[in-house]
Structure formats: C-alpha cells, structure tokens
Amino acid sequence: MNMAIASGAALSLGQAQAAADALAAVLPTGAPLTPLLHTGEAFAGRTGNAVVASFVGAVSADLAVVLLEAPALVDDGADGAPVVALQDVLQPALESASDTFGAGVLDDARVEDAAELFSDPSATVFELTGPAGVAGWFAVRGRGSLDRPAPTSAIAGKLARISNVEMALTVEIGRTRMAVRDVLSMEPGAVIELDRSAGSPADVLLNGRLIAHGEIVVVDQDYAVRITKILDAAEELD
Structure with missing residues (x-):
C-alpha cells in the first residue's frame, strides 16, 4: 500500500x-x-x-x-x-x-x-x-471524510476488489512489557509471565487489529482457535 x-x-x-x-x-x-x-x-x-x-x-x-x-x-x-x-x-x-x-x-x-x-x-x-x-x-x-461515509453499495464494490487478498491472522494469548536488558538476558528455559490468567479467551487479530475472541483447541495434533465472539467496531475500540 x-x-x-x-x-x-x-x-x-x-x-x-x-x-x-x-x-x-x-x-x-x-x-x-x-x-x-x-x-x-x-x-x-x-x-x-x-x-x-x-x-x-x-x-x-x-x-x-x-x-x-x-x-x-x-x-x-x-x-x-x-x-x-x-x-x-x-x-x-x-x-x-x-x-x-x-x-x-x-x-x-x-x-x-x-x-x-x-x-x-x-x-x-x-x-x-x-x-x-x-x-x-x-x-x-x-484522505477521507469522517462526515460523509461512502454509500454501502460503493463500499461493497470496493471490498469485492480485494476479497482475495491474503491478510495476517494472529492469535494472541497475552502480552507483557519488558525492559530491553531483560530481553537481551533471556536464555532457553526462561519463563515470561503474561498479563492474562489461564483459561481467559485468546485475542484474534487481523493485521494487528482485534476482531474476535476465542479459545485455544487442538485439532489433529495442531493448535487451533475456536471463535467465541466476533467484535464489532465499537467493541474493538473499547
């Protein structure tokens, strides 16, 4: 882009x-x-x-x-x-x-x-x-207007043009903040505590934007995420 x-x-x-x-x-x-x-x-x-x-x-x-x-x-x-x-x-x-x-x-x-x-x-x-x-x-x-959004039909037409574009979908189970010195001192076996308790829903992000919540599952020995809630724009900004 x-x-x-x-x-x-x-x-x-x-x-x-x-x-x-x-x-x-x-x-x-x-x-x-x-x-x-x-x-x-x-x-x-x-x-x-x-x-x-x-x-x-x-x-x-x-x-x-x-x-x-x-x-x-x-x-x-x-x-x-x-x-x-x-x-x-x-x-x-x-x-x-x-x-x-x-x-x-x-x-x-x-x-x-x-x-x-x-x-x-x-x-x-x-x-x-x-x-x-x-x-x-x-x-x-x-490069756009907050007061005059495009008509729904126009938006749908533009979205159809990029419907086959691949985007990065990420599942996040938690975050933490660390000083650079702590990151540089990490070794195999180190444990990093996240800001989320066990059993809490994972965040599903599309190109870095939160779009849904889900729970981690295992399918045929692979990790997967079962979507439990889709967020609308207002919830995503909370």
Whole structure:
C-alpha cells in the first residue's frame, strides 16, 4: 500500500493534534517529546529517512515521522547491521496515532522520502520538541471524510476488489512489557509471565487489529482457535 500522491481531504486540527499526542506518548526516545504545530511557511526538515505508513478506515490518512536521532535499538550491532529496523521500532507509535481515527487498518511502516507529504498544504505538520529543542517532526494528511461515509453499495464494490487478498491472522494469548536488558538476558528455559490468567479467551487479530475472541483447541495434533465472539467496531475500540 503506497502513500497517496494526490492531496487529501484535510483532517481537523483537533484530529491531527490527537494523533500527534498519541504518537509522542509512545515514541521510544530518551526524553518525552511534545508535539507543537509547525507554523512556518514551508517545512525544511530532513525527510529522506522518514518512517511512513498509510491508514485505511472510516477516515484514511497518511502518516510520517522523522527523528533527528535514531532510537538506541537502531544503532549498529556487532555485524554492522541495525539491531532492529527503524520502521519496526516506530511502528507502535504510528499505530497509536492511527488508533485515534477509529476502526481501520494501518499498513506496515517503511522508510522513504516523505518530502511530498510534509510539503502538502493539506497535511498538518508538528515539531516534536524535547528538553534540547526540536527532536523530529510528525506529519499527518487525511484522505477521507469522517462526515460523509461512502454509500454501502460503493463500499461493497470496493471490498469485492480485494476479497482475495491474503491478510495476517494472529492469535494472541497475552502480552507483557519488558525492559530491553531483560530481553537481551533471556536464555532457553526462561519463563515470561503474561498479563492474562489461564483459561481467559485468546485475542484474534487481523493485521494487528482485534476482531474476535476465542479459545485455544487442538485439532489433529495442531493448535487451533475456536471463535467465541466476533467484535464489532465499537467493541474493538473499547
């Protein structure tokens, strides 16, 4: 899914600010960053190493974030390659920003030049400021309307075009948060405690979005999941 070339429908300032606040809250930077509206006539930031992603849902949007200093995990390892790719480190922050738009799907983040997005008059650009000043920038551009959803027949026609597209379905039995030092110190036999008790339903996610709950079963010696509840859009956002 590539970033749109044409100018998009502008998001309200409130929508853009909510997305920027959500992104800044989970950016993996050493110090917390505050998004401030960029009021200059033209954006002059470095956009060649921007991490961008596109969101499709009730409203569609393009998002891009640039950090002047890469997070620690992106530093080169012993073999000269990054420990973790920049787009993988910033994907959760972009997901947090896109969550403010409601139900939808965010594609995988990628690194590319986002000069077109940052210079688009319909995009809203924020300076990500920290104790030492500007640490990066965030841009968001709407490509849909929250007020005038497409007719049901039009939506059905568009969905028919992608009905054969394969998507990743994931079953999640729990989560936890760990410090990087604890992850690096793991060895075979280590036990990781999850945030869910035994017997609790598993989450079923489509491309990272929660769509259902189920229970783990065994079918012909293979693990499977029996769906117990399908979530609608409102429940998915709770």
